[in-house]
Amino acid sequence: MSMKPTLSTAPAKAVEAGLLERRAAVKGILGDTKDMLIVTGLAGSKDDALAAAGDVPTLFTLSGAMGAAAAMGLGLALAQPKKRVVVVTGDGELLMNVGTLATIGVMNPPNLSILCVDNARYGETGWQESHTGRGVDIAKMAEGGGIKQVRTVTKETEIADASKMLRGSNGTSFILLKVAPTEPGKLHRDRDASYNKTRFRVAVLGKN
Amino acid sequence: MAEAPAWQDQLYDMLREFKVTQFSYVPDAGHRTLINRSIADPDVHSVSLTTEEEGVALQAGAHLGGARSVLLMQSSGVGNCVNFFSLIRHGRFPFLTLVSMRGDFGEANPWQLAMGQSTQPVLEAAGITCLRAERKDEVLDVTRAGCTMAYQSEAAVAVLLTQKLLGAKSFSTE
Numbered sequence: 426m427s428m429k430p431t432l433s434t435a436p437a438k439a440v441e442a443g444l445l446e447r448r449a450a451v452k453g454i455l456g457d458t459k460d461m462l463i464v465t466g467l468a469g470s471k472d473d474a475l476a477a478a479g480d481v482p483t484l485f486t487l488s489g490a491m492g493a494a495a496a497m498g499l500g501l502a503l504a505q506p507k508k509r510v511v512v513v514t515g516d517g518e519l520l521m522n523v524g525t526l527a528t529i530g531v532m533n534p535p536n537l538s539i540l541c542v543d544n545a546r547y548g549e550t551g552w553q554e555s556h557t558g559r560g561v562d563i564a565k566m567a568e569g570g571g572i573k574q575v576r577t578v579t580k581e582t583e584i585a586d587a588s589k590m591l592r593g594s595n596g597t598s599f600i601l602l603k604v605a606p607t608e609p610g611k612l613h614r615d616r617d618a619s620y621n622k623t624r625f626r627v628a629v630l631g632k633n
Numbered sequence: 634m635a636e637a638p639a640w641q642d643q644l645y646d647m648l649r650e651f652k653v654t655q656f657s658y659v660p661d662a663g664h665r666t667l668i669n670r671s672i673a674d675p676d677v678h679s680v681s682l683t684t685e686e687e688g689v690a691l692q693a694g695a696h697l698g699g700a701r702s703v704l705l706m707q708s709s710g711v712g713n714c715v716n717f718f719s720l721i722r723h724g725r726f727p728f729l730t731l732v733s734m735r736g737d738f739g740e741a742n743p744w745q746l747a748m749g750q751s752t753q754p755v756l757e758a759a760g761i762t763c764l765r766a767e768r769k770d771e772v773l774d775v776t777r778a779g780c781t782m783a784y785q786s787e788a789a790v791a792v793l794l795t796q797k798l799l800g801a802k803s804f805s806t807e
Binding site for chain 1: 654655678680681682683684686687688689690691692693694695696697698699700702716717719720723724725726
């Protein structure tokens with residue numbers, strides 16, 4: 426019999442000692458989001474970004490098109506080279522289109538950073554274990570994809586350096602943030618992508 | 634390789650007139666002039682994709698940042714894009730793709746037939762308007778119409794460069 430996933434059906438009730446709590450860790454790494462343009466994945470990572478940045482117009486959140494966040498961030502980073510563009514996504518969302526790491530690696534826009542919040546679960550669909558819970562390392566995939574600045578964050582003490590790297594301009598950076606599989610609560614945001622697109626453009630371009 | 638026809642260079646010049654600055658593609662013989670021109674042009678980004686759906690998301694991201702992008706793909710790539718078309722349709726993003734057709738007029742590789750014949754129905758089911766170019770004397774007008782609809786009316790448009798226009802790839806006749 427081939428190796429099966431560990432059966433997992435619910436989030437952890439509390440953050441296990443030694444693991445990072447996702448909301449605080451994402452907030453710590455993003456820091457001041459005032460000048461950032463942020464594209465998020467779905468579900469958990471969207472809520473983490475929303476908690477850190479607030480419901481600001483310069484945040485584009487996906488509630489579908491899973492796997493699109495990183496490539497959207499690339500298009501935005503190439504279009505707005507003077508702005509810091511951050512993709513905040515999850516392990517499942519990124520794995521769905523992991524080839525984008527190679528597309529980004531060869532383009533290497535210095536104003537693009539990817540923060541992958543890795544809880545090793547598909548939280549939205551019932552907390553099933555993801556590949557990263559079974560030995561798959563997305564940071565190595567990012568390195569293999571040609572992204573030069575890659576780091577994995579597992580401890581509180583690593584957050585400040587990672588935050589600095591995220592804002593650096595030596596090329597695209599990638600941070601794999603390993604977090605506890607907790608459910609810190611869903612946040613409301615309008616899911617109308619057309620509305621969110623328009624207010625994003627007005628904020629960035631001064632017009633739609 | 635035969636010399637590329639003049640209209641392909643004119644097509645590139647037209648896209649630049651429309652201020653397209655992001656050319657994304659999975660390498661394809663039908664688009665080689667556009668791809669090569671984008672590589673040689675210092676004023677545009679030439680984005681080689683691992684799968685065509687990245688180009689759909691790239692275009693949406695470009696629009697968020699006020700830039701114009703075009704996706705160059707073969708008809709088989711349309712099948713790779715389907716779920717990402719929901720981003721275009723639901724978000725009412727402008728979208729332009731130039732599709733070099735396989736599996737239509739005179740196709741000799743049976744593997745190309747299924748996706749080639751599904752291409753236009755799939756695009757239309759996803760809410761993307763298809764404009765077909767079958768002759769050299771219409772390809773520039775058809776593409777200009779597509780550019781105008783996508784970049785000025787913010788519509789989602791696919792220009793299908795058919796095998797009548799491009800010629801079918803030849804295989805041994807045995």
